[in-house]
């Protein structure tokens with residue numbers, strides 16, 4: 033799969049299966065939380081697609097081979113990849129599948145899912161480790177009661193999960209003291225999502241969250257965890273301009289943070305609340321090339337990430353891995 037084909041697949045984001053038995057695993061994290069998805073690998077590139085009933089993209093599995101077609105025309109041959117827990121090679125676990133915030137594009141508050149107990153999370157990682165395929169652990173969490181309590185919950189998990197001897201990344205809502213708490217617990221990497229660099233748009237789509245608090249936490253995180261080990265999602269497709277995205281990438285990379293350019297996903301549970309235009313393949317490519325250029329300018333390298341989306345690469349064009 034060449035870079036343009038991956039961009040095309042990401043811009044569509046959804047695939048229909050020729051035969052329902054060809055796969056699709058329910059996901060509790062990422063763009064299509066609550067929906068089924070598949071991982072398709074071709075050459076060194078991997079893509080994750082949500083499984084839907086109707087899409088211009090279709091996927092056919094024949095033995096070990098998988099074929100993706102666009103409106104009946106074959107565009108990529110490869111193979112299916114079994115995720116370990118949500119992501120290939122990773123135990124990527126959503127601890128609290130609910131959230132007191134109400135970001136307009138996010139399915140988590142609507143799904144009102146459960147909160148996994150400490151013991152349950154440790155057991156899930158133990159099972160993943162028993163496969164011999166565990167390379168890293170990523171813990172993400174909505175906020176059940178408060179960012180502080182969620183941070184404490186996840187920090188206690190990190191302490192326990194160090195026993196598996198693999199890198200651990202954490203993504204939670206930040207609060208004063210969050211970095212020290214997670215660092216002392218043994219986390220290797222953190223992610224705090226700015227979601228959109230357009231501050232007016234931010235206040236509309238992320239009510240109750242503070243852009244400045246997230247940016248401050250990211251800046252502080254780099255001092256503790258180091259460059260290339262702190263991340264932030266920037267969504268593409270909420271109505272922001274490319275210029276604002278480039279400014280956001282500049283602000284983050286100036287601070288040693290690795291931005292994740294994520295195509296916004298119009299989740300069925302949020303359709304009436306936010307206008308999402310899935311970005312074109314050309315837009316994704318252009319923005320990813322700008323990000324690659326900025327990382328190079330700042331001496332940052334996506335290949336040094338140990339956990340999370342820069343390692344997985346399923347949902348994005350990842351600098352250092354895809355381009």
Ligand code: SF4
Nearest residue numbers: 131133134135138174
């Ligand atoms: S804070 Fe995170 S989990 Fe909560 S609603 Fe916003 S994006 Fe979703």
Ligand code: SF4
Nearest residue numbers: 062119341344346347
């Ligand atoms: S890129 Fe990130 S959000 Fe997407 S499947 Fe991989 S780990 Fe999950």
